[in-house]
Amino acid sequence: MKPKALIVLWLIVLTPLALMGWMGYERSVRDREMKHYQIQSLVQARLQSVDDLLHAWFESTEKELAQTIATLPDRPEKIREFLRNHPRLRQIVWYTPDGVRQHPPANAPLTDKESRFLERTLGTVPQPGKNGLAPFPKAAAPGEDPRARQGWFVWHSGTEMVHFFWMRDAVRGFTGLELEPTRLLSDIIARLPATGPDDGKTATPASRIRLIDSSGSVAYQWGLHEPAPGETALGLLPLSAPLASWRLEYFSAAAGADNPFEWLNLTAGIFALAVVLIGLGVYLYREHTREMRLAQQRVSFVSQVSHELRTPLTNIRLYAELLEEQLEEEQPEDSRARKYTGVITAECRRLSRLIANVLNFSREAEPAGKKLRRKTCVIDDLVRNVLTNFRPTLEARGIRIRFKPGAAHKVLADPDAVEQILNNLVSNMEKYATSGKRLDVESRQNGAATTLLVRDHGPGIPKKEQERIFKPFYRISSKLTDGVAGTGIGLPIARRLAVEHGGSLTLLPVETGACFKVTLHTPPAGETA
Amino acid sequence: MKPTLSAVKRLVLGLALALTVTPASARQINLDVALGTPVITAGKKQNAFLKVSLIGLEEEADRAPVNVSIVLDKSGSMGGDKIEYAKEAAIMAVNRLEPQDTISIVTYDSVVRVILPAQRVANKAHLQNRIRNISAGGNTALFAGVTKGAQELRRYLEATRVNRVILLSDGLANVGPSTPSELGDLGSSLGREGISVTTIGLGTGYNEDLMTRLAGYSDGNHYFARSASDLVTVFNNEFSNVLAVVAKDVRVIIHCARGIRPIRVLGRDYEILGQEVSVDLNQLSSRQEKFVMLEVEVPEGLEGQSRDVASVDVNYLDLKTQRNDALNGLAAVKYSGRQEEIRRATNKKVMEKAVEQVSNEMSKDALKALDQGRVQDAQKLQEKNVQLLKDSATKYDSSYLGGLKSEAESDADAFREVAPSMEPGSSAPASPMWNSKRKELKERQYKREMQQQY
Numbered sequence: 007m008k009p010k011a012l013i014v015l016w017l018i019v020l021t022p023l024a025l026m027g028w029m030g031y032e033r034s035v036r037d038r039e040m041k042h043y044q045i046q047s048l049v050q051a052r053l054q055s056v057d058d059l060l061h062a063w064f065e066s067t068e069k070e071l072a073q074t075i076a077t078l079p080d081r082p083e084k085i086r087e088f089l090r091n092h093p094r095l096r097q098i099v100w101y102t103p104d105g106v107r108q109h110p111p112a113n114a115p116l117t118d119k120e121s122r123f124l125e126r127t128l129g130t131v132p133q134p135g136k137n138g139l140a141p142f143p144k145a146a147a148p149g150e151d152p153r154a155r156q157g158w159f160v161w162h163s164g165t166e167m168v169h170f171f172w173m174r175d176a177v178r179g180f181t182g183l184e185l186e187p188t189r190l191l192s193d194i195i196a197r198l199p200a201t202g203p204d205d206g207k208t209a210t211p212a213s214r215i216r217l218i219d220s221s222g223s224v225a226y227q228w229g230l231h232e233p234a235p236g237e238t239a240l241g242l243l244p245l246s247a248p249l250a251s252w253r254l255e256y257f258s259a260a261a262g263a264d265n266p267f268e269w270l271n272l273t274a275g276i277f278a279l280a281v282v283l284i285g286l287g288v289y290l291y292r293e294h295t296r297e298m299r300l301a302q303q304r305v306s307f308v309s310q311v312s313h314e315l316r317t318p319l320t321n322i323r324l325y326a327e328l329l330e331e332q333l334e335e336e337q338p339e340d341s342r343a344r345k346y347t348g349v350i351t352a353e354c355r356r357l358s359r360l361i362a363n364v365l366n367f368s369r370e371a372e373p374a375g376k377k378l379r380r381k382t383c384v385i386d387d388l389v390r391n392v393l394t395n396f397r398p399t400l401e402a403r404g405i406r407i408r409f410k411p412g413a414a415h416k417v418l419a420d421p422d423a424v425e426q427i428l429n430n431l432v433s434n435m436e437k438y439a440t441s442g443k444r445l446d447v448e449s450r451q452n453g454a455a456t457t458l459l460v461r462d463h464g465p466g467i468p469k470k471e472q473e474r475i476f477k478p479f480y481r482i483s484s485k486l487t488d489g490v491a492g493t494g495i496g497l498p499i500a501r502r503l504a505v506e507h508g509g510s511l512t513l514l515p516v517e518t519g520a521c522f523k524v525t526l527h528t529p530p531a532g533e534t535a
Numbered sequence: 536m537k538p539t540l541s542a543v544k545r546l547v548l549g550l551a552l553a554l555t556v557t558p559a560s561a562r563q564i565n566l567d568v569a570l571g572t573p574v575i576t577a578g579k580k581q582n583a584f585l586k587v588s589l590i591g592l593e594e595e596a597d598r599a600p601v602n603v604s605i606v607l608d609k610s611g612s613m614g615g616d617k618i619e620y621a622k623e624a625a626i627m628a629v630n631r632l633e634p635q636d637t638i639s640i641v642t643y644d645s646v647v648r649v650i651l652p653a654q655r656v657a658n659k660a661h662l663q664n665r666i667r668n669i670s671a672g673g674n675t676a677l678f679a680g681v682t683k684g685a686q687e688l689r690r691y692l693e694a695t696r697v698n699r700v701i702l703l704s705d706g707l708a709n710v711g712p713s714t715p716s717e718l719g720d721l722g723s724s725l726g727r728e729g730i731s732v733t734t735i736g737l738g739t740g741y742n743e744d745l746m747t748r749l750a751g752y753s754d755g756n757h758y759f760a761r762s763a764s765d766l767v768t769v770f771n772n773e774f775s776n777v778l779a780v781v782a783k784d785v786r787v788i789i790h791c792a793r794g795i796r797p798i799r800v801l802g803r804d805y806e807i808l809g810q811e812v813s814v815d816l817n818q819l820s821s822r823q824e825k826f827v828m829l830e831v832e833v834p835e836g837l838e839g840q841s842r843d844v845a846s847v848d849v850n851y852l853d854l855k856t857q858r859n860d861a862l863n864g865l866a867a868v869k870y871s872g873r874q875e876e877i878r879r880a881t882n883k884k885v886m887e888k889a890v891e892q893v894s895n896e897m898s899k900d901a902l903k904a905l906d907q908g909r910v911q912d913a914q915k916l917q918e919k920n921v922q923l924l925k926d927s928a929t930k931y932d933s934s935y936l937g938g939l940k941s942e943a944e945s946d947a948d949a950f951r952e953v954a955p956s957m958e959p960g961s962s963a964p965a966s967p968m969w970n971s972k973r974k975e976l977k978e979r980q981y982k983r984e985m986q987q988q989y
Contacts, residue, residue: 083808092727093726094724117806117808118807186723188678188718189724192681192721192724195679196683196685200646200647200649202648214646224710227645227646227710229646232645
């Protein structure tokens, strides 16, 4: 009983804790995932807006460059002057529709820069064919329409990434503008935001966006958050063409780390709950053990006293019976004296039963062993015996006893145990169910099984109490039991005896009153001797 | 762009040996085209120096409005005195501006902050307060800093303004592009846009190659401020230069006459296309002389014969009249057999500058050799340099060249001292003394070749 109660108590304490902890953990995981997702989409949106900004800028630049090509003069010296006035451009290459290189001039002296340009781009910038409309072979990104009239061509030369904007048409031929790489980067940086004032007033958590070039180094960054070395980016977005090998990285302090308070809250909650539950558990356990202890003390006290009472009681009973016989012989007519002795013996029997119960109950602590003392007996005789004993008191209360015998075979059984079971059942009936004015007892025998039914027609037992009444010291707390003396061990002992006897004691559902069913294992007496 | 009628007349009437075009009275620039040796030995192919010199005239009133962006390094290394002096210098600079001018202030560390978006100089106290609030810390995103500075300038970018980014840095760029060539490209592109970048290197931690190239390609100035306390002077000088700009987009085109072979332009970036040499000078301030020193090969000639060497066109934007203007000049040589005549005709001033430029080129070569770990080559070059200056000082009886010679000698000493610490093939030594010397040298070379005013 004790370790079981402890386990139950611990379960009561630990289960909600574990449940809450698990739920808290689940929730925080979900929260984190949610938050992570939200942050991710926020980050992606921010990076996307940067990419959109650059994309829009490239588009407008394309228009400007197309415009630039439209205004391109045709004489080399004019083109050179033109270049001087266009700080974004490094060089211009132009093939007429019939495939002649107009600039840098194919048949006129070249400047150093122009010669270097031709060397640098040898094999990179194609020599268009006769119609001047040959596509940029390596140029075009995969999937680019070879008939496109304009586009970007990006190549890496050394550490530089060179952007080339080209156009072609039947009138002008093929024109390519080589952008000054550092100027292009500078223009991009100029379009990107600067870092705001460091006043700590901004509502959003400090962040840092980095523009990473194709070699993986930081080309530009902005934002107040200073990422620690090795800090991983929260978000990453490759830029769209023609900056396809570049990417954006997003760093932020607040979003990166878990909120420590979240865990604090959870642990604090669990801790508080644990304290409450453990307190409650300890209280319940102490209450429980106190009651148990008290009951045990009571029982052990009573059993000690009972031991002491047994000898004098036996003597009283012996002499009372002797007295009864004596009176019968000497004064058969004095019914009053006989009545007195009858009461004395009846009460002695009652007391014996009580003592037997108490001793039986305290025997529980004894090691389980052969407690039954089987003898050859007839169950019906035992029943009649018990009923005879109770008859005076029951009839005094106006209760009619009906016995329907059905177990007349000689069987091996412990008569003390059987009698005690019946005693307890009938004594209960006497205590609680006298209002029914009836006691029906029935016995049956079927092979090695004997069944006894004890039924009253009293108030019955409420459904929820039906199992608990078999527990020791449990007494239904109601008007029913008020003012009735009882030890609360009658039914448990009866059940235990029945179980020890290879059977059971159960409560049968009936419409009125209570019907106890006792089954016993009773091997026929002839087989074993 | 076309020569005016009066200029043509002057050309025709001009002296046979060398000709100076006197500009019209309203002009902001004086053009002086002169040969170092207007009379040369007959019967022999030889080299001559042609100096095309532009002098900004003194400006009494109405200066051109300026559009300045001050880009300050506020990385961790600028902490303490440096940032305080830089702020003081910037505040002082703001004081010199007037309501017609525009200013913006950008700071950079790992990131770039636009402290003061481009605006007219209306409320100086407010501007100065914003500057005072700058504090140091972080990395060095120099490229982005210059970019943002230039972007601020673009809000008020006008051809008739003096558009200038003033960059202060005390450290190495380490975020974004950070090689001298990349920054040079940026400078070149900004220069074509009409923005020049002045670079101020503070202390001994910056990359002088990067800073001089950035300034050089955009035709800005370059200063080496040894200590933070020099910054106020440097800023003052820079603003004196900025506030006195009289002409912009100055382009010199030298058409060499037939038979004359252009060899090289000393110091400056140039383009040679056939007989035509063109050089961009970008801006010219009042009382500033900028020149193009062209070395040409003159074919042999008979005694008494004259030969045209080159005609010169100068185009520029006059900031006072806000109009494009042009100047022309012409130079010719005479062949002679008499040494005395040749010697007497020699233009000492031109030769001094020519020798200075040649010496400067040698000094640059020596430094380059040193950078590449060719210590002995460097020392030899520098000795040759000293010898050239010594010979020339005697030849032209020039105390100016004598001064340059002592300077070159002290450079040679520095090269010798630094030599033991240099392994052949290794990169430049990091001794603090050499570090400082190299920066000083770079600054001097830069100022010589660009004819920086201060």
